[in-house]
Amino acid sequence: MTGRFEGRSALVTGAASGIGLALAHLLAEEGAARLILVDRDAAALEAVACDVDMIRVVGDVSDEALWDRIDLTGLDHAVVNAGVAGAATIADHDFAEWRRILSVNLDGAFLTLRAAMRAMAAGPETRGGSIVLTASAAGIKAEPGVAAYGCSKAALLHLAKVAAKEGAADRIRVNAIAPAGVETPVWDAVPMFAARAVEIGRDAAFAELAAMATPLGRYARADEVAAQIAFLLGDESALMTGATLLADGGYTL
Incomplete structure (x- = not known):
């Protein structure tokens, strides 16, 4: 049976563990021809085993120079998934820790998104494509102790909307997913x-x-969230862009 992503190329950041790893396996099972997997954990990334053409890139997504050396030609799908967490009240928050979280979760997301959108819009005829940003219910519901993480994820929700408007002319769909605990x-x-x-x-x-x-x-299990991301990437959601799929078990009610 032909998979939903037969012959397509996909970029996944944070691909060595959790949601990113589950998604890499799912995309491979669904027929993807080429996976570009990015993670800063070299050993874990090397251990990823999928029966598909894989390009492993070790690096920090918030490093602009990283994106100058990744060939995204012919990219069909991208999942902006790399992220870090942390916890501290605002009064007790160390600024370096605030910057660490925002750097990866927001700066890194912006750089990934920019590179993917440029690749999808390149060429004499716009290929189009679909992108999903992994946000969080923490970007919707306020809780004590998660200012940096929550703000970074709230920003991703709006970034996805702006990107959706900007990308529409080039047939690029951009959506976000906001799980709660995974x-x-x-x-x-x-x-x-x-x-x-x-x-x-x-x-x-x-x-x-x-x-x-x-x-x-x-x-949620990582494979459940991966399946929801695959839906947003795939043709079944062809009319969805700028949307947030809230998959939180009722957390934000």
């Missing part, structure tokens, strides 16, 4: 979660958090 390694950088995981185990810590935070009582 069982990925990004949680290990959150002190509260990391401490609880040591006490009761990661699975139990996820279950405990989800029971408190979401009406549905669970967090």
Whole structure:
């Protein structure tokens, strides 16, 4: 059976773990001909195994020079997924930590988006394409201690809308996805979660958090979010652009 992404080329950042890794596998299973996978974790990126032509790029998405050396010719899809987390109240927030989070989550997203849109608009005839930005329900609902992370993700939601308007003339669709809790390694950088995981185990810590935070009582798996991103990338969502798919288990209600 022909896959939804048969013969297509896709860029995925943050591809060595979590949502990015699950998406790389899904795109390969769905027939993608070429995957450009970007991550700063060289060992984890090298371990990604998909039965498809893969170009692995090790680097920081917030480094503008990185994008000068990545060939995105013929790009059909892009997933702006790389991100970092952190937690501190505003009064106690270290400015260097604020900049670290904003640099990767917002500057890196902008540079990725810019490179992808330029590639999709290049050539004598506009190819068009589709792009998804991985935002977060933290960019919609305010919580104590997540100013940097939440603001970076709120900015991504608006960035997707601006990009959708700008890209429409070139047949480029841009959407965002805003999950709430997802069982990925990004949680290990959150002190509260990391401490609880040591006490009761990661699975139990996820279950405990989800029971408190979401009406549905669970967090998403990375493969579930990857499937939702694939929908936004694919032809089934051909009339969607500038939209945010909120997949939060009821967290923002």
